[in-house]
Amino acid sequence: MSIKLIAVDLDGTLLSSNNSILPETQKTLKQAIDSGIQVVLATGRPLSGVMQFNQELGLAGDKQYNIVFNGAVIQNLAGKVLMNQEMNYHDFTNMRRLQRLAHVNLHFETPECFWTCDRELGVNLSVNAAMTKNIIKVRKAEEIPQDFTFNKVGFSETDDVEEVEKLWNNIPEWAFAKYDVVRxxxxxxxxxxxxxxxxxxxxxxxxRLKIAPSQVMVFGDQGNDISMFLNPSFKKVAMGNAIEMIKDNADYITEDNDHDGIAKALKKFVL
Structure with a gap:
């Protein structure tokens, strides 16, 4: 059955190490779009951090879509929300509990901005906000309202990546049972x-688009892509730079993100 929808992760997949779409990858994806295939960017970023790359691919309007916040939100490119899964103030307090397990930054992502209660921000958080075109609102915990909602949480290093590893190794079972936790x-x-x-x-x-799972192709490289690679019906393509869990669950391993891996796989299987 022919491919009708291609879902593409951003960082480490669509984007090269220079945070850009390589010319051959851009050209090949545009050929897929022109042939009538739905191309959907699927990312942990908010929509604001994706629009530049939609524009470079010629994607726009209410018939094109992005999956953002690691799947918590589906939006069309006119901004309309089709699906929105949020966390609440109770989850906010749970995240604050987890933060105490290591010296890391904690921020909360909404479609409008990032929120944090940290007064000292690491480079990782600052760069993340800049790349996704977000402002960071710093507030005391007691200033966060009881009706606060958010789509995604990020823990990041302040000055030592080993602190992130420490948190990962100490996240309690209740957190994995209650939330989707990825790296x-x-x-x-x-x-x-x-x-x-x-x-x-x-x-x-x-x-929603009346496309069968067997007509979906996915590209990814990291832990937040694994849910796409566990679906037995999707055509799953791992980037050459992907983690082993992605490669182990892939139907095909292509070149890495700096050598037009997406373009080469599309030419082999789709175009």
């Missing part, structure tokens, strides 16, 4: 509400 880089940990994942969001979107 997209060694320097961070990302948390969403349970069952909010790229894989589940992609099934939701494909169903």
């Amino acid at each position: 997209s880089f060694s320097s961070n940990i990302e948390i969403n509400i349970k069952d909010a994942s790229k894989g589940n969001a992609l099934i939701n979107l494909a169903d």
Whole structure:
């Protein structure tokens, strides 16, 4: 059955090490789009951090879509929200409990901005906000309202990546049972509400578009992509730079993100 939807992760997949789309990858994805295939960027970033790359691929309007916040939100490119899975003030207090396990920054992501109660911000958090075109609102914990909601949580290094590893190794079982906890880089940990994942969001979107799971191809490289690679019906392509768990669950391993891995796989299987 022919591919009708291609879901592409951003960092480490669509984007090269220079945080850009390589010309051949851009050209090949545009060929797929022009042939009528739905191309969907699926990322941990908010929509604000994705729009530049949608524009470079010629994606726009209410018939094109992004999966953002690791699958907690599906939006069309006119900004309309099709699915929104949020955490609340109780989850906020749980995240504050987890932060005490290591010396790390903690921030809360919403479509409007990032929130944090940390007065000292590490480079990782500052760069993340800049890359996704977000401001960071710093507030005392007691200033956070009881009706506070957010889509994703990020723990990141302040000055030592080993602190992130320390937190990862000490996250209690109740947190893994209650939330979707993943790593997209060694320097961070990302948390969403349970069952909010790229894989589940992609099934939701494909169903809305009346596309069968067997007509979906996915590209990824890191832990926040694994939910897409656990679906037995998807055509799963791991980047050459992917972690072993992604490669082990892939149907095909292509070149890395600095050598047009997406373009080469699309030419082999789709175009």
